[in-house]
Amino acid sequence: MxxxxxxxxxxxxxxxxxxxxxxxxxxxxxxxxxxxxxxxxxxxxxxxxxxxxxxxxxxxxxxxxxxxxxxxxxxxxxxxxxxxxxxxxxxxxxxxxxxxxxxxxxxxxxxxxxxxxxxxxxxxxxxxxxxxxxxxxxxxxxxxxxxxxxxxATFQHRWEVRRTDVAFRTEFTDPGGLELVDGAVAAELWPVLHEQVRAVRVGEISPLPGKWDGLAGGGLPADGSGPAHHLVHRDAGGAVDGAAIFRLPWSPDPERAGVLQVEAFEALTSDAYRALWELLLDFDLTKQVVAARRPVDEALRWMLTNPRALKLTRTRDNLWLCILDVRRALEVRTYAATDSLVLDVHGSGRWRLDAAPDGATCKAVDEDADVSLTVNELGSLYLGGVRASELASAGRVAEHAPGALSRLDALLRPDRAPHNAVGF
The missing domain is CATH 3.40.630.30 (Gcn5-related N-acetyltransferase (GNAT))
Structure with a gap:
């Protein structure tokens, strides 16, 4: 052979x-x-x-x-x-x-x-x-x-909520406005919106060419999930700062009828986020909303009077990472604290990471390690969505200096959980 x-x-x-x-x-x-x-x-x-x-x-x-x-x-x-x-x-x-x-x-x-x-x-x-x-x-x-x-390195949630269970904790007056648009308009808006989102979202990925071209075509998908509907939010100045794609599939089963499926959702501001969800969660002649590909730190739960109304139904790992060059990978990102640690990455050597909020340097050293791990664990830790102490509890990361795991967690901690709505 x-x-x-x-x-x-x-x-x-x-x-x-x-x-x-x-x-x-x-x-x-x-x-x-x-x-x-x-x-x-x-x-x-x-x-x-x-x-x-x-x-x-x-x-x-x-x-x-x-x-x-x-x-x-x-x-x-x-x-x-x-x-x-x-x-x-x-x-x-x-x-x-x-x-x-x-x-x-x-x-x-x-x-x-x-x-x-x-x-x-x-x-x-x-x-x-x-x-x-x-x-x-x-x-x-x-x-x-x-x-x-x-x-x-990143994870996604799928959740569902019954329309009758939804009540928001506070009143809200939208300074902007919502608009239903056709697929051709949506195909023009989504690439611009996504570029703005990925500029500030850790873990987000650039779209492949033609990612949103299919929105303009319309038509019924082969899986029977119904046509896509496009909801857009504009701020007070008329600029698009949020959008959602949803479907209302027909079903002969009364238990599955009246379900609004949120296929995509992005918001640049809290106003756009609240306005979009208020409409989607109270759409006429529906009884349930299901949303997939959602970040693990979804803010919506904390806007509701009953946080249990939002029921998590699935969790899925999304982006898996492999670090091919430890030094370059650790130097290109920034960190949440200032510290210095020696990492023993099995198969790649020992590296001193001198990290700070404005950048880092990383060099090969022959020193005692503070933490040891494999390139697999480094991939999970890299974007900050997984804690070193969590992996240590699973026996996958070893601490050699007291407090080193907490220090590494503090370095890698992001402001928000990493998330990528777009894949490849």
């Missing part, structure tokens, strides 16, 4: 695509309910793509931001994956290059031969060669990617 790992040529693009679950109709998510989806199913159904779809996808693969790798076994493509070039906002607001792993699969008849490990090694080497010192992915299965150095 001859194995070769290399990029895919244009002539091989269709063969590469047939390996991928979203093309061949094989499962692409573990059969568990996902916080990414506001519907009642675990995930919308997969339908094999047509020859015309394959040809269109093959053309799109030629973009310079999409870098596919394939495993050839005796000359035939048996597995594949790709890196997409995106930007990640890190603490301090810097937007850094992230190699995003996507479109990953090995054909069932070629499993357990180490093909994915070889593909992943080639892709991470490609990231390093291009100067991308962070790699990221959203895991289809929770047991696969830890072996390659990835670990969860």
């Amino acid at each position: 001859a194995i070769e790992i290399r990029p895919v040529t244009r002539d091989e693009a269709t063969e590469y695509l047939r390996v991928l679950p979203y093309v061949n109709g094989f499962p692409q998510e573990e059969p568990e309910a996902s916080a990414w989806y506001a519907g009642s199913a675990a995930w919308p159904p997969q339908v094999p793509r047509t020859a015309a779809d394959l040809e269109r996808y093959a053309e799109e693969m030629q973009a310079d931001w999409f870098r596919p790798q394939a495993a050839f076994v005796d000359g035939k493509i048996a597995g594949g994956s790709a890196i997409v070039s995106v930007q990640l906002t890190v603490p301090g607001g810097q937007q850094v290059a992230l190699g995003g792993v996507t479109s990953t699969a090995v054909l069932p008849t070629y499993r357990r031969r180490g093909l994915l490990r070889k593909i992943m090694a080639a892709m991470l080497d490609d990231c390093r060669e291009r100067g991308e010192f962070l790699a990221g992915l959203s895991a289809s299965e929770g047991t696969i990617y830890g072996r390659y150095g990835f670990s969860p």
